[in-house]
Amino acid sequence: MKLIFIKTKPFPIMRYCILLLVLLIFSGSTVAQVQQKYSSELNSLWSNGTFIIKISKNGKWAVIEEDFPQKGREILVMQTKGTKQYRLPESEWLDFSADSKWFGCISKEEMILIDLETDKEVRYSNIATYKFSGTGNYIAALQQGKGKLTELLIIDLKNKTIARRLRDVIKFEWHPTQNILLATVKGAEQNQVIRYDVGKENSELLFKENSGSIEYLRWNGSGSAAIFLSRNEGNLQLHYFSKSEGTSGVLTDKAIQEKFIDHHLSDRQPFISDDGKKVIFYVQKLEKSEAEKSDVQVWNSDDPWITPRMESSNGGRHFLTAWYPQSGEIKPIETEALPKAAMSVNHDFAVVHNPLQYEPLYKYYPNADLYIKNIATGDTTLVCKNQYTEGKFVTISPSGKYVSYFKDTDWFVYNLESGKTINLTEDLEVPFQNTESQRPGDLFPYGNPGWLKDDGYIIFYDQYDIWVLSPEGNTKKRVTQGREDKIQYRISRDYGRKAYNPLTIHPDFWSEPFNIKEGIILEFLDNNNFDTGLALWKDDLAIKPLFKTEGAITKVMSSDNLETVLYSSHRFNRPLSIHNVNVKTKKSQLLYQANEKLLDYDLGHTEFIEYQLEDGTKLRGSLMYPANYNPNIKYPMIVEIYERKSVDINQFQPPSNYMVIGISLLNFTLNDYFVLYPDIEYTIGDPGISALKSVTAAVDKVLETGKVDEKRLGLIGHSFGGYETAFIVTQTDKFAAAVAGAAVTNIVSYYHDVFWDSRRTQMWRMENQQFRFGDSFYNMKDAYYRNSPLHHVENVNTPLLLWTGNTDTNINWNQSVQMFLALKRLGKKSKLLLYDDEPHVLMKTPNQMDLTKGIFNWMEKYVKKIDEI
Numbered sequence: 056m057k058l059i060f061i062k063t064k065p066f067p068i069m070r071y072c073i074l075l076l077v078l079l080i081f082s083g084s085t086v087a088q089v090q091q092k093y094s095s096e097l098n099s100l101w102s103n104g105t106f107i108i109k110i111s112k113n114g115k116w117a118v119i120e121e122d123f124p125q126k127g128r129e130i131l132v133m134q135t136k137g138t139k140q141y142r143l144p145e146s147e148w149l150d151f152s153a154d155s156k157w158f159g160c161i162s163k164e165e166m167i168l169i170d171l172e173t174d175k176e177v178r179y180s181n182i183a184t185y186k187f188s189g190t191g192n193y194i195a196a197l198q199q200g201k202g203k204l205t206e207l208l209i210i211d212l213k214n215k216t217i218a219r220r221l222r223d224v225i226k227f228e229w230h231p232t233q234n235i236l237l238a239t240v241k242g243a244e245q246n247q248v249i250r251y252d253v254g255k256e257n258s259e260l261l262f263k264e265n266s267g268s269i270e271y272l273r274w275n276g277s278g279s280a281a282i283f284l285s286r287n288e289g290n291l292q293l294h295y296f297s298k299s300e301g302t303s304g305v306l307t308d309k310a311i312q313e314k315f316i317d318h319h320l321s322d323r324q325p326f327i328s329d330d331g332k333k334v335i336f337y338v339q340k341l342e343k344s345e346a347e348k349s350d351v352q353v354w355n356s357d358d359p360w361i362t363p364r365m366e367s368s369n370g371g372r373h374f375l376t377a378w379y380p381q382s383g384e385i386k387p388i389e390t391e392a393l394p395k396a397a398m399s400v401n402h403d404f405a406v407v408h409n410p411l412q413y414e415p416l417y418k419y420y421p422n423a424d425l426y427i428k429n430i431a432t433g434d435t436t437l438v439c440k441n442q443y444t445e446g447k448f449v450t451i452s453p454s455g456k457y458v459s460y461f462k463d464t465d466w467f468v469y470n471l472e473s474g475k476t477i478n479l480t481e482d483l484e485v486p487f488q489n490t491e492s493q494r495p496g497d498l499f500p501y502g503n504p505g506w507l508k509d510d511g512y513i514i515f516y517d518q519y520d521i522w523v524l525s526p527e528g529n530t531k532k533r534v535t536q537g538r539e540d541k542i543q544y545r546i547s548r549d550y551g552r553k554a555y556n557p558l559t560i561h562p563d564f565w566s567e568p569f570n571i572k573e574g575i576i577l578e579f580l581d582n583n584n585f586d587t588g589l590a591l592w593k594d595d596l597a598i599k600p601l602f603k604t605e606g607a608i609t610k611v612m613s614s615d616n617l618e619t620v621l622y623s624s625h626r627f628n629r630p631l632s633i634h635n636v637n638v639k640t641k642k643s644q645l646l647y648q649a650n651e652k653l654l655d656y657d658l659g660h661t662e663f664i665e666y667q668l669e670d671g672t673k674l675r676g677s678l679m680y681p682a683n684y685n686p687n688i689k690y691p692m693i694v695e696i697y698e699r700k701s702v703d704i705n706q707f708q709p710p711s712n713y714m715v716i717g718i719s720l721l722n723f724t725l726n727d728y729f730v731l732y733p734d735i736e737y738t739i740g741d742p743g744i745s746a747l748k749s750v751t752a753a754v755d756k757v758l759e760t761g762k763v764d765e766k767r768l769g770l771i772g773h774s775f776g777g778y779e780t781a782f783i784v785t786q787t788d789k790f791a792a793a794v795a796g797a798a799v800t801n802i803v804s805y806y807h808d809v810f811w812d813s814r815r816t817q818m819w820r821m822e823n824q825q826f827r828f829g830d831s832f833y834n835m836k837d838a839y840y841r842n843s844p845l846h847h848v849e850n851v852n853t854p855l856l857l858w859t860g861n862t863d864t865n866i867n868w869n870q871s872v873q874m875f876l877a878l879k880r881l882g883k884k885s886k887l888l889l890y891d892d893e894p895h896v897l898m899k900t901p902n903q904m905d906l907t908k909g910i911f912n913w914m915e916k917y918v919k920k921i922d923e924i
Contacts, residue, residue: 093656093682093710093725099125101709105631105649107610107621110135111155114614116171117621118149118158119633119647124713124900132158132169135619135635135646141169148184154191157212161185166196170215177215179208188229193218193253195227195236207238209253219256226269230278237281239269248272248283250298261296261303270322276329276401284325291320295380297331304380306336314385317341321373326400326559334378335388335400335559342372359414363814368410375405375560377430386430393426393435397561402455404429404471406438406564413441417818417831418496420445427458427471438469439476443497446563450503453568454510457526461500464488466515468526479524483531485517485538491699493737495822495829504546505567514569519543521577521592535598541583544590544598547576547611571595574617574638578608584663585705589622591638601641605629607705621646625707627679627720628658650709657682659724661704666756668736668748676733676753677704682725691767691918692729692757694790695720696750697776698825700732715896716773716796717858717906723914729763735779739829743782743842750783767791769918770853771910772798774866774895775825778844781874784855785847792917794856794910797866797895799826800874802843806832811864848877854884856913858906860893886913 104122108130111117119131130149133140146160146167158169166182169175183205185196196208207224208217227238234253239246248262248269262269267287274281280297293306308319321337328334354362374389375396388405389396398405408423416422425442426435438458442449449460458469465480466487480487488498501516507523512530515522519537521544524530535544546569557565569575574593581587581603588603589611606626613620618638625631630650636643648654659682667673677700681690695718708714710721723730733753737745750770758765770793772780777798784793799805808817821828821839832839840846855878859871871887878885888909890902897903915921 091656093658095710095722095726098710098712098722101650101653101711103709103711103713105623105633105647107612107623107633108149109151110612110614110619110621111151112153112615113155114616114619115155116151116158117612117633117646118151120149121649124711124903130160131647133646135621139174143167150187152187152191152194152212153189156191157187157194159185159187159194164199168194168210175215186227186229188234188253189232190234193234195229197224197227207236209236218253221251226272228272228274228281231274231276232278235278237272237274237283239272239283241269246285248294250281250296262294271324273325273327275327275331277331280327280331282325282327282334284322286322291322293320293325293334293336293378295327295334295378297380300331300381302381304383306334306378306385310385311338315374315376315387318374323373328400330401332379332381333400334380335398336376336378337373338376339374340372359411361809361814361816363809363811367814386433388428388430393428395423395561396428397449397451397558397564399451399455400559402451403431404455405560406449406451406458407435408444410444417816418443418823419815419819425449425458425460427469436474439467444563445497446565447500447502448497449564450566451558451564452506452510452513452566454506456510457513459503459513459566461487461503464498466500466503466513468513470526477526477528479513479526479528479531480515483522485520487515487517490518493739494824494827495739497823502545503566505569507569507571509568514546516545521546534592535577535579537579541581543580543582544577545579547578547589576611576613576617576620578611579603585702587624587705589620589636601636601638602643606707625705627704627707628660628724629707630654630709631707653709656725658721659684663701664731664753664756666733666752668752672736674734674736674749674753675701676731676756677701678757679704679720679724679730679732681727681729686762689764690727690729690762691769691914692731692754692763693723693769693771693914693918694731694733694750694754695776696733696735696746696770696772696779697774699734701734703732712907713900713903714907715898715903717794717897717903717910718771718773719907722907722911726911728769728914728918729757731757737827739827740835740838741842742825742827743779743786743844745827746779747783747786750779751787751789754789765789767918767920769793769914772796774798777866778826781844781855781857782842782847784853785844785850788852790853791920792854792856792914794858794913795871795874796857797859797863797868798844798857798871798874799866800843800857800870801845802826802839803832803846804873805867805870806839808867809864845874845877848874848883849881851878851881851883854913854917856886856888856910858888858890858909860890860895860897862892863895865895 102121102123106120108118108120117135121129128145130143130146144162146162148161150159160167166179168177181199183197187194194210198206198208207221209219211218223240223242225239225241227236236251238249246264250259270284272283279299283294285292295304311320315338318338321339323337325336377386393407393409395410396405396407405428407428408425410421413422422441422443424440425438428435460467465478467476467478469476489501492499504514506513512523520533520535523532537544577590577592579588586605587608589601591599604624609623611622620636623631623633630653633647634643635646659680661679664676664678711719720730735746735749757763768790770780770790773796777795780793781795781798781800806821810817857871857875859868861868875887
């Protein structure tokens with residue numbers, strides 16, 4: 056705080072008053088904060104996560120969740136412009152009624168309803184689930200009675216009374232716009248599906264069966280039709296009902312087998328189009344009987360993928376199919392030749408391809424020729440050849456008029472009506488490929504977030520800016536002006552206001568429709584200092600800034616009318632706070648402050664450091680100062696690494712003993728450590744050596760300041776950062792101690808391992824992803840050995856703490872064991888923490904505490920050299 060003094064000659068009493076005033080001002084300000092010394096005994100008080108869960112449609116209410124490691128979750132329902140608030144216990148099913156007058160949740164099987172206008176609360180016991188009606192007039196709640204008896208309570212919210220009880224209801228779905236229910240009733244002798252009109256108190260029987268089950272109750276978008284699946288003694292039937300058309304239909308295995316030999320109806324979820332005229336579902340190949348099956352799993356080297364992945368994929372066993380109930384027609388969408396589809400149920404076409412066509416490529420997603428398939432006629436038309444099929448590379452426009460795809464360095468758009476393809480970006484001077492990813496293989500685009508005006512314009516990102524282009528290429532306009540000042544603009548993923556409607560099948564190819572007349576919220580990041588802000592894009596191509604703040608902005612949500620926007624803000628030394636900004640006035644106000652008492656303490660401050668590699672590449676790191684920094688002292692320093700880390704100064708984590716990877720920045724800055732987050736520049740084929748060069752250059756730059764003790768440096772990393780840590784300590788003795796969590800330590804054995812969660816080999820990760828080798832082990836063995844920690848383990852002189860969970864299949868936990876055994880055999884200083892029944896990060900709070908304390912104590916002992924630890 057800066058005080059401005061006026062040069063006068065006051066009387067002594069006046070001088071005394073001024074002095075007193077200064078002392079009073081500082082007593083509640085920065086000096087008071089600096090004087091307070093943080094104690095680790097406070098670590099258990101802080102929440103480790105605060106989230107905006109929901110905003111009511113009118114924007115007047117918000118739901119905030121705060122998570123505490125020991126006492127669990129707390130729910131806060133509060134006014135966005137007012138003082139009313141309700142603090143609730145840990146709850147699920149948090150929701151507002153459509154008219155924003157009611158809030159509901161379930162806590163320990165008790166449904167809590169709050170009338171937000173009168174503050175009155177109603178509770179119902181033994182509730183499993185509930186849903187507000189689309190009108191907001193009613194709520195339906197499934198109540199568990201004695202034994203297996205269930206009742207559906209239909210509550211009239213206007214009268215606050217139970218309007219009707221429906222016995223033995225198992226599942227239910229509200230009509231999208233009317234007070235009508237679709238419900239499954241399971242009686243002692245019959246299963247039924249009924250359509251119940253709440254206002255008329257009229258029940259209509261749609262289906263009944265003596266035994267079996269009913270699954271996948273689903274209305275179409277307008278509520279004019281519904282579908283469901285019935286199962287009885289292994290036989291499946293797909294049912295269709297249309298009240299408006301006065302028609303119904305049933306699809307049986309007999310009808311399927313007349314169309315597809317050796318196939319039957321699959322139990323996968325079916326879908327119905329908004330107009331109710333088309334149903335898409337899956338047929339399944341008949342499998343061998345149990346008596347014919349063996350327990351052996353056969354892996355053939357001729358197969359494009361390893362057998363576990365082949366079996367977990369479609370594998371030619373399930374095929375997407377269309378059914379037109381009113382005509383009875385059945386049309387194949389996926390086939391043996393083109394077994395993979397992406398589509399909206401409301402589109403009359405699908406993008407189809409064969410994911411095995413070019414395999415094995417050892418990439419996460421396959422390459423394939425993409426085709427447009429007319430569902431009604433079965434005709435296919437080639438869109439593009441040999442296209443990488445990750446979702447960022449291919450999108451289907453919301454109205455289904457275009458398919459866009461990114462190939463080499465440009466964006467292309469295929470027009471379904473004309474069959475023409477246009478390269479939209481070839482004549483633009485800025486690059487649309489991500490020049491910062493530094494990975495081999497396919498060049499990644501910065502992104503295609505969606506479309507404007509009924510597919511009239513497509514939106515693209517470059518490194519900094521947002522572009523709008525017409526699909527014919529006539530209009531090409533840069534909307535934002537971020538490149539000049541290194542400010543990156545992106546459309547906010549405002550899922551609180553916009554409905555998240557991905558494609559029905561293969562949602563990776565989804566793109567969002569944006570309405571510029573309603574307004575679009577933009578987020579921006581100033582790459583010079585990592586300040587962030589929000590802006591409004593509305594009516595025309597002009598951008599109207601709303602505000603800018605130091606630190607990160609996350610979880611943006613807005614009301615339906617876009618007048619109220621909520622966001623959370625934080626930085627490494629500033630606890631998360633939730634704010635409400637008025638779009639019209641651009642005024643922002645604090646709505647909720649998490650971990651408020653932490654504001655009383657000095658949590659450290661930061662500065663950027665710039666350093667240069669031998670080839671002239673300039674990089675940046677974020678250097679966090681110790682709390683209550685004393686310039687007369689040389690401090691120890693912790694270096695935490697993982698690719699480009701400097702932007703992480705915008706991430707807040709409280710000082711805590713409950714960290715999923717055991718690392719809390721504030722645990723160190725509050726205990727007299729500097730912390731450095733350096734950026735790393737990569738060379739293809741040398742991931743470990745790249746990390747070594749960047750990290751040592753960053754550390755040397757900090758040491759030039761004279762603020763850090765060169766003999767008291769610690770290095771920490773987890774996952775890929777754990778690999779980098781394990782490798783660096785085989786190449787330099789610069790660090791007094793190191794911690795490598797869930798680390799790859801044996802590059803060669805990891806290359807030949809399987810990522811069991813995804814049933815893929817790890818070769819894709821080594822050749823074409825984070826490890827950046829760019830080719831197989833067999834074509835560049837020297838590079839693999841050169842960058843493998845275990846193959847240089849004899850050089851380790853740094854005490855190394857290794858940790859992992861023994862159910863980690865992302866990075867096989869034996870990687871840590873191998874490194875530890877080598878260090879033990881060589882007589883090196885090391886410790887391995889192997890956590891039982893834990894995955895890639897630790898989920899159990901006792902284990903989190905053990906690891907967090909273990910890492911901190913390791914640094915205290917070997918970096919600070921405190922012998923008694």
